[in-house]
Amino acid sequence: MSSKVIRVAEDFTRFPAGRYISDGRYSGQRFRQDFIVPALKSGDTVRIELDGALAYGSSFLEEAFGGLVRTEGFMPADLENRIVPVSADNLLVAEIREYLGLTVH
């Protein structure tokens, strides 16, 4: 089973913000399309390390993660095993799970 790791602060930006690509360079849509979806297509699981970025607004998170189900057509049950958000901030992880359509522990 192959696994991909995305370190947001190093691979993408320390300053994620905005929903759509038209909003700005480091938007949720761009993160989803350029990082998460290719990683999902090439590996079984995607570990997303969130710490190191300044913070994540709800627009960014909803578009990046909620968009996987709404726009990209992934099933929540499939994503539950394949997307692994990692952060010291449990509330951030819970918020991402909510956008993925998963039960929040």
Add this chain to the structure above:
Amino acid sequence: MRKIFCVTSRGKRSAIRRRYLRSLLWRQRKSQVRGATWRYSSLACRRGKVEFVRLPTPVTLSLNDPNARAELLRFLVKLRFVMLNGDGGALVDFRLTQAVHPSGTMLLFAEIDRIRRLIGNTREMRCRPAEDRIVDQVLEQTGVYERFSHFAAAAATDETVIHWRQATGVKVQGKDAGSMLDDCEGKLAPSIKSGLYRGVTEAMTNSVQHAYVGNRGDGITVGGEKRWWLFSEERDGFLSIVICDLGIGIPKSLPKQHTAVRRILSTFAADRADVEAIKLASELGKTSTSLQNRGKGLPEILDAARQSDEGSCIIFSNRGQFGFAAGKRAVENQFTGSIYGTLIVWRVPITEGLKDVE
């Protein structure tokens, strides 16, 4: 107006006042800019071949005090009229201004910057610097003076002024907000820092997506940029961050795609409608996108300062003001004049050190 006070007889004074008011009314009818109600010729002066209209700025630049706010809004109406309708230029006279608060300074800066971008170099907009030393330095540090032709001021040196920062953009630029917050590294509790970053970037997102979906209420339809302006100020142990857009305002953008919201707002009296709209937006789980999980922006904006007892967050939008002051004291007001846009002010303590707030 000077004429009126020189005349001693009460009857004559009334007659002159009536004539003066009639002339104002006539000028207002002629004006294309809503709310222009002053005597243009009495303020005019000449510099070379260009006729300038002298526009004195208010004594206090603030949106919190009703009188100061009304005075600032009147000044902005005049400035828009002179620069976008008249033939000459404007001479903005800062000499009387004695106090600058982040909210008023932000609105003034945004309006001047917008006008400068609209007119380019086709019209002259000059200024006379403030006499108050601190006000003068703030106007220089925040880039207000930079928007005027033929004026260069000395760099700010005062400790209370050098920490003012400003940025503007038409995209959601997290780096601008992040850099301001990084400047306070070690002085802001981490949860407050991340909360502010979320709040500011959500406000930028709202500005880009929702604020400019119609014509601004000032009657000026040119332009079309989705611009925001950002200020930060560090003073007396507090960090203030202000973000502003000059769009249609929450009271107009919120009901655009929500018939339910429109219905709810129509039940409020006109003198409460704007503040109720902001309140409603801050409580809604959805925005004009009508999609699930959208619209957490405004609650997130307010939450940014809730983590500290001394923190405050006030949202000004059109005529409304909503939010909470230090000690979580609710703030709800509706003023008579509109700022024609949305302006958010966060104020958080910077003395809590690295310890997080539980």
